[in-house]
Amino acid sequence: MASRTKGKADSGFAPPDLRAEPPATLRDYYRQMTLIRAFELRANEMYRRAKIGGYCHLNLGEEATVVGLMSALEKRDYLFTTYRDHGYALARGLAPGAVMAELFGKSTGVSKGLGGSMHLFDAKARMLGGYGIVGGQIPPATGAAKALTYRGDPGPDAEAVMCLLGDGTTNIGAFHESLNLAAIWHLPIVYVIVNNRLGMGTTVERASAEPELFKRGCSYRMPGERVDGDDPVAVREAARAALTRARTERQPSLLETMSYRLKGHSVVDPATYRSREESQRVRDLDPLPAFRSRLIEAGVLDDDDAKALEEEAEQQVAEAVDFADKSPDPQVKDLFNYAYATDVANASRRLPAEPVFPVADDSTGGAS
Amino acid sequence: MTTLTMAQALNTALRDAITQDDDVVVFGEDVGTLGGVFRITDGLTRDFGEERCFDTPLAESGIVGFAVGMCMAGFRPVVEMQFDAFGYPAFEQVVSHVAKMRNRTAGAVQLPMVIRFPYAGGIGGVEHHSDSSEAYYAHTPGLKVVSPSTPADAYGLLRQAIEDPDPVVFMEPKALYWAKGEVQTPGQPLPFGRAAVRREGTDVTLIAYGPSVPVALKAADAAREEGWDVEVVDLRTITPFDDDTVARSVRRTGRCVVVTESHGFAGVGAEVAARVQERCFHSLAAPVLRVSGLDIPYPAPKLEHTYLPGVDRVLDAVARLQWDDEPDTRWLDSARGGAA
Numbered sequence: 022m023a024s025r026t027k028g029k030a031d032s033g034f035a036p037p038d039l040r041a042e043p044p045a046t047l048r049d050y051y052r053q054m055t056l057i058r059a060f061e062l063r064a065n066e067m068y069r070r071a072k073i074g075g076y077c078h079l080n081l082g083e084e085a086t087v088v089g090l091m092s093a094l095e096k097r098d099y100l101f102t103t104y105r106d107h108g109y110a111l112a113r114g115l116a117p118g119a120v121m122a123e124l125f126g127k128s129t130g131v132s133k134g135l136g137g138s139m140h141l142f143d144a145k146a147r148m149l150g151g152y153g154i155v156g157g158q159i160p161p162a163t164g165a166a167k168a169l170t171y172r173g174d175p176g177p178d179a180e181a182v183m184c185l186l187g188d189g190t191t192n193i194g195a196f197h198e199s200l201n202l203a204a205i206w207h208l209p210i211v212y213v214i215v216n217n218r219l220g221m222g223t224t225v226e227r228a229s230a231e232p233e234l235f236k237r238g239c240s241y242r243m244p245g246e247r248v249d250g251d252d253p254v255a256v257r258e259a260a261r262a263a264l265t266r267a268r269t270e271r272q273p274s275l276l277e278t279m280s281y282r283l284k285g286h287s288v289v290d291p292a293t294y295r296s297r298e299e300s301q302r303v304r305d306l307d308p309l310p311a312f313r314s315r316l317i318e319a320g321v322l323d324d325d326d327a328k329a330l331e332e333e334a335e336q337q338v339a340e341a342v343d344f345a346d347k348s349p350d351p352q353v354k355d356l357f358n359y360a361y362a363t364d365v366a367n368a369s370r371r372l373p374a375e376p377v378f379p380v381a382d383d384s385t386g387g388a389s
Numbered sequence: 390m391t392t393l394t395m396a397q398a399l400n401t402a403l404r405d406a407i408t409q410d411d412d413v414v415v416f417g418e419d420v421g422t423l424g425g426v427f428r429i430t431d432g433l434t435r436d437f438g439e440e441r442c443f444d445t446p447l448a449e450s451g452i453v454g455f456a457v458g459m460c461m462a463g464f465r466p467v468v469e470m471q472f473d474a475f476g477y478p479a480f481e482q483v484v485s486h487v488a489k490m491r492n493r494t495a496g497a498v499q500l501p502m503v504i505r506f507p508y509a510g511g512i513g514g515v516e517h518h519s520d521s522s523e524a525y526y527a528h529t530p531g532l533k534v535v536s537p538s539t540p541a542d543a544y545g546l547l548r549q550a551i552e553d554p555d556p557v558v559f560m561e562p563k564a565l566y567w568a569k570g571e572v573q574t575p576g577q578p579l580p581f582g583r584a585a586v587r588r589e590g591t592d593v594t595l596i597a598y599g600p601s602v603p604v605a606l607k608a609a610d611a612a613r614e615e616g617w618d619v620e621v622v623d624l625r626t627i628t629p630f631d632d633d634t635v636a637r638s639v640r641r642t643g644r645c646v647v648v649t650e651s652h653g654f655a656g657v658g659a660e661v662a663a664r665v666q667e668r669c670f671h672s673l674a675a676p677v678l679r680v681s682g683l684d685i686p687y688p689a690p691k692l693e694h695t696y697l698p699g700v701d702r703v704l705d706a707v708a709r710l711q712w713d714d715e716p717d718t719r720w721l722d723s724a725r726g727g728a729a
Contacts, residue, residue, distance in 0.1 A: 101458075133495035142494045149461055150494075154485045160454020161486065167455065168462030171440065194478070198451030205446070359492040360530045362499055362554035366582055367630035367664075 034249035039319045042254060047321045050092065050253045051312060052330045054084040057108040058309055059334040060117060063342055064107060064124055064138075068288040072346065073124045076153075077138045080108035082283035085308040086215055087112055089256025090278070093264055094183050099147045099169075101162035101184045103215070104139035106151045109185070113146045117337055118344035127348035134351045135359065156193040159184055159212070163199040166208035170271065181209040181267040183260070189220025191234050200275070204241035209267040211260065212238075214277040215250065221286040222294035238275030250280030251308035281306055390573055396566040398540035399429045399505075402547040403467065405575045407433065407441050410465060413551060415442040417452060417469030417505075426471055427507050427566055449479035453504060457486055460500040465551055473508035473560075474517035480525070487556045488531030503550045503557045508536075509600045509650050511564035511697060513690035519563075520687060521651030523599075526558040527627045527660070533581060534627040536560040536599030540570035542625055545579025552578050562600035582629035586638065590620035593644040593707055596635060596661055598624040601648040601698065608648075608703035617707060627657055632664060639665050640672040644710045646680060648703055653681030675711040 039047060061079040068077045080087055083105070091112035094100060102109045110120050115131055123130030124138045132142050139153035149165065152158035162184035169180050190196055191214060203210050214234050218225055225232045235245035244266065248259040256278055263274035281303045285292035292300070316322040322330075357370045393401065406413045415433055417425075421444035424431035433442035445452050449470060456466035470476040476483070483504065490498045510519030527534045533555050537543040543561065550557035587602060588609050595605040602623045609619035622638050624631065639645045645665050649658040662677040680698040688696050 132493065132497065135495045136493045140493045142497060144494075144497050149458075149498075150490075152486070154481065157454070157481070157486050160451045160482060161458035161461065163451065164455035164458025164460075164466075165462050166458070168459045168464055171464075172462075195450045195454065195482075198446070198448035199454070201446055202448065202451055202455065359494075359496045361533075362491065362496075365533070365629040366632060367628060 034252070034255065036249070036252055036315075037254045037258065039254065039315060039321070044321045047316055047319075048326070048330075050088050051316055051322065051327070052334070053088045053112055054253070054309055054312065055331050055334040056117070056337060057084045057087055057111055059331070059338040060107060060111060060121070060341070063338045064121070065284070065288055067121075067124070067342065073138065074126060075137050075139070076104075077124065077288040078105040078286065079282070079284060079288065080105055082281050082303070082307065083215060083217065083250065084108060085253045085312060086250040086256055086278045086280050089250075089253035090183065090185070090213060090260050092253065092257045093260035095264075096147070097180045098264070099149055099162075099165050099180065099182045101149050101158040101165070101182065102141075102151055103155075103158065103185055103187055103190070104151065104153045105187070105215075106139065106141045110141040110143070110148060110151075113143070113148045115141065115143050115146055115148065117341035121338075121341040121345040122348050125345040125348070126351065127345055128351045129344070129348040156186060156190045156195045159186060159190070159195050159199040163203050163208060163210060166203060166210035166273075167206060169209055170206075175209070175269055175271050177265070177269055179209060179268040181211065181264050183211045183213060183264070185213050185215055187220065188214055188216040188218065188225050188234055189223070189228060190214075191237055192228060197240075200238065200241045200243060200273070203273040204243050207271040208273055209271050210273045211263040211267055212273065212275045213260070214275065216277050216279050217282040218279075219282070219286070219294075221290070222292070235275055235277035243273055243275050245275040245277065247277040247279060250278030251306065251311060253312065280308065283307060390571040392569055393540045393572045393574075394567050394569050395537070395540045395543045395561070396427060396429055398544040398570075398572045399547055399561065400431055400433075401572070401574050402544045403430060403433060404436070406467075406548060406551045407437050410551070412463060412465045413441070413467065414459065414464055415467045415469075416445050418445055418447055418471050420444060420469050425469060427563065429505070429507075429561070430469065449475055450482050453479040453482040453487065456502045456504075457482065457490065457500060460502050461498060465501045467503040467505060467551060469505045471507070472514075472518045473506050473520040473522045476504070476506055476522065483526070483532070483558070484529050488529045491555070492531060499554050500556045501551075501554050503547070503559050505559045505561060507563045507566070508560045509562050509564065510687055510693055511600060513693065514563070515689055516687040519693070521649070521682065523558070523560050523627060524651055524656045527657055531556070532628065533557045534560065535581065535625070536562065536627065537625065538562065538565065538597075538599055538602035538623050540568065541572045541576075542579060542585075544572050544574065544576055546581075546625065548576070549578035549581055553581065560599060564600050565603070568603070579625075581626045582631050584625055584631035584634040585623045586620065586634065587623045588619070588621040590618040590642065592618045592642055593646065593710060594620045594622055594638045594642045595646050595648055595703065596622045596624065596665075597648040598627060600650050604698060604700060604703060605648050608700045608707070611700055611704055612707055615704070615708075619707070630664070632668060635661070635665060636668040639669040643672050643674040645669070645673070645677045646703065646706045646710070647677065648680045648698055650682050650697060652684050653679055654684050656681060678706045678709065680706045
């Protein structure tokens with residue numbers, strides 16, 4: 022099976038010709054990228070102000086990848102993501118207010134505040150998580166792809182699954198188990214390695230014997246491809262081709278997008294493993310200003326248009342923060358409601374300070 | 390009624406579920422062509438096709454996670470882990486995703502899946518083929534944990550497990566696969582959370598489940614000769630736990646021994662003992678004792694019968710339940726070494 026590299030690799034990729042794209046499409050990509058950027062910057066701020074608890078992983082620097090992938094994914098398709106999932110939720114159409122409220126742990130969040138930053142979920146949008154454990158999503162995504170094969174025949178309108186994972190995840194067992202399953206059973210799935218070159222603080226080169234990760238698909242006779250993750254159009258094209266293979270041939274693929282995350286692994290990580298020079302280089306490669314310049318060069322946007330989109334994004338995110346802030350906290354009384362679908366007698370619903378046993382009981386000298 | 394082995398009863402339950410519900414699919418290592426190491430899935434692929442029962446590669450985490458994804462798309466998967474300890478590679482999926490998905494999504498996702506484990510020892514199977522791993526799962530909120538002791542229960546509980554909206558860890562005692570009993574087929578699901586009083590008695594309650602139930606019944610017969618009238622309660626399901634049946638029995642008999650094949654320390658037996666003393670303290674004439682497997686890795690075949698809690702150890706515990714008028718504190722000495 023062919024494995025290839027396309028686009029600019031740390032700038033060896035050749036960028037696609039933007040003039041071939043409808044201007045409205047490009048403009049919308051920039052709109053989405055700015056929304057994600059604004060959302061993530063505010064999430065960062067809200068975390069520091071202790072409005073958000075738990076852990077919080079941002080898509081800063083990966084906006085082009087997010088928008089490119091989500092533009093290729095159709096509404097009928099299913100998405101499984103890593104814990105770095107805010108941007109994908111927004112691009113998949115989840116309301117920014119409900120996503121921010123989920124980060125805040127509020128009852129108006131997409132999962133009533135019970136899932137949090139790492140587990141964004143919306144069955145209607147076919148976004149099936151957000152998984153907080155590295156690679157946890159890969160076997161379930163593979164199973165969902167199997168389920169699709171029971172529902173209909175392959176064809177251009179068939180449904181498919183996209184499963185995202187990070188570069189470090191390609192070293193865990195479940196990755197290999199799942200790719201093997203998908204390949205032997207011909208499942209309609211696209212695995213996407215969002216390679217930001219660091220598994221927390223460990224580089225891909227130190228962690229992976231084959232650092233060109235898309236080549237790992239070869240072991241499963243699965244086409245692999247590497248694209249410039251800083252270019253939404255290149256990402257979209259590669260993802261669309263892979264999804265088409267999944268739909269029409271039930272041929273799974275392994276796509277690798279190359280990008281950098283602008284900040285640490287999570288909000289609390291100061292990224293001290295990066296040198297000052299490296300940090301500066303990453304900032305210089307920021308895909309957002311780069312795409313903005315390209316759009317202005319191509320005549321799709323002028324500076325005022327871009328500023329208007331940026332202000333619109335700021336406004337949307339400000340409203341989302343306001344909505345989350347004013348939303349009610351989850352109720353203690355609902356704490357036990359979701360562990361099981363049916364009552365489980367021994368799953369105690371007793372809260373601290375409540376009596377261990379109900380007072381009235383027909384006990385014959387019992388303690389109840 | 391038909392006479393079936395537990396293995397046949399489980400196979401029949403799978404067949405009836407597949408026939409009645411198009412969403413039921415069975416998969417796992419060698420469950421198809423071979424019909425499973427213990428032949429529980431024998432003939433399912435032949436009779437229902439590969440769509441309904443299929444072989445997987447060796448990939449336990451993949452298999453269990455795969456079932457999660459299938460549930461999300463509306464299926465009711467029944468997966469087999471070939472042996473108890475073969476489930477450990479899948480532990481991450483079971484504990485981190487299977488058990489937590491419903492809570493994490495505020496009820497938006499239900500996972501009506503069954504993970505079947507041939508478990509426990511007594512067949513010369515050595516370690517990792519003889520583990521009693523139920524405590525790991527019982528300790529995890531979000532899972533239901535079931536272990537039948539008779540062919541009829543195996544049928545009814547497996548049917549319920551497949552119909553149940555929650556994920557079920559279904560622990561099948563290997564040593565009882567070939568035990569025979571009467572089974573109604575096609576039969577009904579047996580509701581969870583209802584312990585069975587297998588034998589009525591007035592003097593002491595033995596509480597057991599799965600592979601320990603026949604041991605408790607044999608011990609009860611032997612105790613008769615010593616003049617003790619022993620009641621045996623079979624939990625059937627560890628989660629949900631039937632506090633009512635257990636407490637009603639112990640309040641009446643005033644004495645209680647919990648028999649489990651698993652290691653004693655921090656095991657299900659400890660939980661049962663704690664629940665009994667919480668509910669029956671004023672009815673107890675003696676401390677609640679535990680008889681369990683030894684706190685060592687499951688031994689090689691020549692020594693496994695020393696490990697297993699047999700009739701003698703159960704009777705020994707019963708004998709130490711302070712039958713004299715004067716309090717008997719000899720148990721203090723032996724308790725120093727751990728579970729009785």
